[in-house]
Amino acid sequence: MVQISELQKEVKSLRAQIITLAPLADTMPNFALKSQGAEVWQSLSSSTYLPREHIGIVWDKLFYWWHSTKAQQGVIKGHSRLLTGQCWPFAGERGHLFVSLSHPISITHVTLGHIVKSQSPHGNIESAPREFSVYGMTTTGEAGTHLGRFVYDPDGAAFQTFHLPNPESGIFRYVRLEIENNWGNIDYTCIYSFRVHGKPPTY
Numbered sequence: 674m675v676q677i678s679e680l681q682k683e684v685k686s687l688r689a690q691i692i693t694l695a696p697l698a699d700t701m702p703n704f705a706l707k708s709q710g711a712e713v714w715q716s717l718s719s720s721t722y723l724p725r726e727h728i729g730i731v732w733d734k735l736f737y738w739w740h741s742t743k744a745q746q747g748v749i750k751g752h753s754r755l756l757t758g759q760c761w762p763f764a765g766e767r768g769h770l771f772v773s774l775s776h777p778i779s780i781t782h783v784t785l786g787h788i789v790k791s792q793s794p795h796g797n798i799e800s801a802p803r804e805f806s807v808y809g810m811t812t813t814g815e816a817g818t819h820l821g822r823f824v825y826d827p828d829g830a831a832f833q834t835f836h837l838p839n840p841e842s843g844i845f846r847y848v849r850l851e852i853e854n855n856w857g858n859i860d861y862t863c864i865y866s867f868r869v870h871g872k873p874p875t876y
Contacts, residue, residue, distance in 0.1 A: 704776055722860070761863070
């Protein structure tokens with residue numbers, strides 16, 4: 674009986690450690706999840722970055738279209754592990770991503786993901802988003818409600834979750850992520866993961 678009791682204590686301790694190590698985003702419902710019906714609208718999002726040496730080559734343009742769609746949708750696949758290079762890059766420092774959520778919700782948090790410095794071959798993540806804003810919309814044609822402005826910490830965890838200052842701003846079906854700048858890369862900015870958390874309306 675004593676051994677069973679000690680084993681139960683160890684299991685409880687391990688569970689507590691796992692919860693501590695798990696990103697906060699993994700403990701909340703994600704309504705920007707492709708497998709649940711969320712979609713990135715390519716026509717309302719920034720163009721995918723194409724290196725200058727590939728511009729004008731027909732084959733590269735075909736590959737670009739395929740890769741662009743795959744990369745953008747990959748941002749909302751909800752991966753808990755981020756791998757170097759498996760991101761959606763857009764040209765320059767400013768860009769936006771338009772997402773149709775799986776359900777209309779009251780948005781409480783958003784999570785932005787990027788690899789950490791130790792994963793980078795160069796030891797830095799200059800292409801990571803820096804300052805960004807989030808807008809909620811009920812239709813695709815509106816400017817949207819500004820839900821908050823945040824800063825992604827390059828020395829922080831890969832997945833960083835941000836609490837909206839006014840989570841009761843309304844019920845939204847669409848979200849626009851506006852990246853205002855990055856941490857130093859003038860050519861492109863990379864987004865590895867984007868999640869939207871909240872609560873469906875109660876009728």
